[in-house]
Amino acid sequence: MNDFLNVLQSMQLPFALIPILTFTSLPSLMNEFANGLVYKIGGGLVILVVCAINTYFVVVYVTELNSVWLYVLAAFLSIAYLTFVGYLVWLCLIALGVSCLDPSTRRGNDTRILMETQPEFDS
Secondary structure (H helix, E strand, O other): OHHHHHHHHHHHOHHHHHHHHHHHHOHHHHHHHOOOHHHHHHHHHHHHHHHHHHHHHHHHHHHOOOOHHHHHHHHHHHHHHHHHHHHHHHHHHHHOOOHHHOHHHOHHHOHHHOOOOOOOOOO
């Protein structure tokens, strides 16, 4: 039971660490206390290392279960979990200023292109 609880806690860790890095790096929220570039990169690397170690422990725990249907269930849950963590990382990177990931800044989504300026007529 203790191993199962450790696995659950390690899977929940990215949902706390990624928003903390995001919120503490936003100058609009933290003003002069916002993280600088070094702390953003360092924090991202620490989160990456901690999540990689925890992922390793989850994989080791699941492989020790020795049940095919649990493997299949774990695979489906892992896909959903990794998709949501990827979404959190994507939003974090957009908030930190990686504008190439933001779909609203691309030229193709600019609605002003579709509107042509019409000449004004005096009557």
